[in-house]
Amino acid sequence: MTLALPTRRQEEWRYSDLDALAAIWPVPAPTRIDVAAGDIAHHHLLQDAGEGAAAVHDYVIDIADGGRCDFHVLNIGGKFGRVTLTVTLGKGAHFELNGAIIGGGDQVLEIISSVTHAQPDATSGQTIRSILGGHATGSYLGSINVARDAQRTDAFQSVKAMLLDRTTTANAKPELEIYADDVKCAHGATVGELDKAALFYMASRGMDPATAKTLLLQAFVAGVFGAVPDEALRERFEGAALARLEALV
Amino acid sequence: MMLTIENLSNEIDGKAILKGLSLSIKAGEIHAIMGPNGAGKSTLAYTLGGRPGYEVTGGSATFEGADLFGMEPHERAAAGLFLGFQYPVEIPGVSNLQFLRESLNAQRRARGEKELNGGEFIKLAKEKAALLGLDMEMLKRPVNVGFSGGEKKRAEMVHMGILDPKLAILDETDSGLDIDALKIVGAGINAIMRQKPGGPDKAVLLITHYQRLLDYVRPDHVHVLAGGRIVKSGGPELALELEREGYAEVIAA
Ligand SMILES: Nc1ncnc2c1ncn2[C@@H]1O[C@H](COP(=O)(O)OP(=O)(O)O)[C@@H](O)[C@H]1O
Ligand SMILES: [Mg+2]
Numbered sequence: 333m334t335l336a337l338p339t340r341r342q343e344e345w346r347y348s349d350l351d352a353l354a355a356i357w358p359v360p361a362p363t364r365i366d367v368a369a370g371d372i373a374h375h376h377l378l379q380d381a382g383e384g385a386a387a388v389h390d391y392v393i394d395i396a397d398g399g400r401c402d403f404h405v406l407n408i409g410g411k412f413g414r415v416t417l418t419v420t421l422g423k424g425a426h427f428e429l430n431g432a433i434i435g436g437g438d439q440v441l442e443i444i445s446s447v448t449h450a451q452p453d454a455t456s457g458q459t460i461r462s463i464l465g466g467h468a469t470g471s472y473l474g475s476i477n478v479a480r481d482a483q484r485t486d487a488f489q490s491v492k493a494m495l496l497d498r499t500t501t502a503n504a505k506p507e508l509e510i511y512a513d514d515v516k517c518a519h520g521a522t523v524g525e526l527d528k529a530a531l532f533y534m535a536s537r538g539m540d541p542a543t544a545k546t547l548l549l550q551a552f553v554a555g556v557f558g559a560v561p562d563e564a565l566r567e568r569f570e571g572a573a574l575a576r577l578e579a580l581v
Numbered sequence: 582m583m584l585t586i587e588n589l590s591n592e593i594d595g596k597a598i599l600k601g602l603s604l605s606i607k608a609g610e611i612h613a614i615m616g617p618n619g620a621g622k623s624t625l626a627y628t629l630g631g632r633p634g635y636e637v638t639g640g641s642a643t644f645e646g647a648d649l650f651g652m653e654p655h656e657r658a659a660a661g662l663f664l665g666f667q668y669p670v671e672i673p674g675v676s677n678l679q680f681l682r683e684s685l686n687a688q689r690r691a692r693g694e695k696e697l698n699g700g701e702f703i704k705l706a707k708e709k710a711a712l713l714g715l716d717m718e719m720l721k722r723p724v725n726v727g728f729s730g731g732e733k734k735r736a737e738m739v740h741m742g743i744l745d746p747k748l749a750i751l752d753e754t755d756s757g758l759d760i761d762a763l764k765i766v767g768a769g770i771n772a773i774m775r776q777k778p779g780g781p782d783k784a785v786l787l788i789t790h791y792q793r794l795l796d797y798v799r800p801d802h803v804h805v806l807a808g809g810r811i812v813k814s815g816g817p818e819l820a821l822e823l824e825r826e827g828y829a830e831v832i833a834a
Pocket of ligand 1: 593596619620622
């Protein structure tokens with residue numbers, strides 16, 4: 333394991349806050365998640381480090397044949413909040429990532445995933461929604477690697493960012509490395525602003541700007557946590573997302 | 582006077598649209614504005630509602646004694662102004678019920694009134710949806726998404742029923758309605774916005790191209806808007822004259 337502080341020349345650290353990182357470097361070893369053949373696993377991370385803090389959470393996830401892992405991430409805390417997922421899929425395995433990044437001020441928040449379809453018939457889906465205000469930077473770097481034998485791979489990435497101010501930065505970088513020939517990889521990335529016509533419509537009905545914006549932003553991230561199976565946990569995620577939104581608008 | 586507009590001028594993107602428009606509406610009155618396409622009718626509605634980009638360059642508008650242009654759009658709504666949109670806006674992901682409850686409670690907070698709880702709100706929404714013949718299921722769906730033209734206009738009248746404004750400016754609420762829907766919407770406007778003896782002050786400004794809505798919602802005054810100002814005013818007979826002879830004829834006369 334290298335102990336040298338990463339540099340921005342390294343692709344996966346390109347948008348990171350390396351000054352904030354230096355304070356906690358070296359970071360602990362990654363959390364390992366092994367999903368046995370045919371098992372279904374649910375994992376989640378609510379990254380809500382305190383103001384000014386840096387937090388790095390690394391996961392290495394191996395999903396054996398026919399297994400499935402659902403991962404939910406809400407990345408909202410700290411000066412620098414980084415979540416990385418390095419996933420390897422066995423035959424017919426499935427990985428599903430639903431993530432939201434909500435940041436303001438000068439926060440730098442990122443989700444980096446590297447999903448390897450090592451065997452045939454595996455599927456993966458990644459849905460990322462980012463809401464950025466102030467001078468925040470939100471990044472999603474997602475690489476998908478399909479091995480030569482991994483025929484009938486089916487992978488998608490859906491990445492949408494909503495910018496509340498012109499001073500924010502949203503990065504969405506897909507990277508596909510495909511060595512098999514019977515493969516479906518879909519990628520969509522959009523960056524938008526709150527719909528002005530909708531905001532005026534809401535104002536015309538009496539909603540103050542903060543209420544109207546919050547409602548539109550809630551609608552934007554709705555669905556990210558819809559599939560969290562535990563109701564109390566789902567409410568905790570939705571509550572934390574809403575509180576962060578309300579502080580931004 | 583409920584609304585007094587004096588010599589109002591405005592610009593959109595630096596282009597002058599309203600050019601010295603004056604109009605006064607008393608409580609209890611229903612006014613209709615008719616006029617050719619591009620005359621500035623929607624511009625008048627949006628300017629009174631405070632739509633960003635509709636810059637007031639001259640004149641004034643006084644609503645119940647207060648300077649309308651000194652208020653933010655949501656403050657105008659809380660003060661009792663309602664805008665019916667010619668093209669209602671779609672808001673994916675936000676249900677009508679959520680939208681209306683947030684709107685009503687935001688208005689009530691602004692006026693220092695108690696907010697409605699879930700049960701109270703649903704009861705009110707059901708009552709107004711029934712009045713306009715709109716299925717409650719439609720109100721569970723996202724605002725205007727996938728609604729037909731007629732459903733959008735009915736839904737807007739449900740908004741009006743729930744928000745219970747003092748002054749409603751309805752921009753071509755009759756467009757997109759079939760004959761049966763027109764009848765229901767007309768009756769809805771009367772039920773919601775006609776001033777009742779001993780009731781609160783109410784008034785309506787109807788923007789329309791056609792006499793047919795005015796058969797159901799009978800106006801006290803009819804105005805012709807052309808080239809950014811009111812060029813002619815009269816009683817209900819003026820609408821009939823316009824229908825018979827066309828704008829060009831009546832404006833020239
Ligand atoms: N957003 C806009 N930017 C520039 N011009 C506009 C805009 N909206 C309306 N206009 C112009 O303003 C004039 C009046 O339009 P409008 O108020 O919609 O007319 P009406 O509702 O009477 O048909 C038209 O000439 C139209 O082209
Ligand atoms: Mg118009």
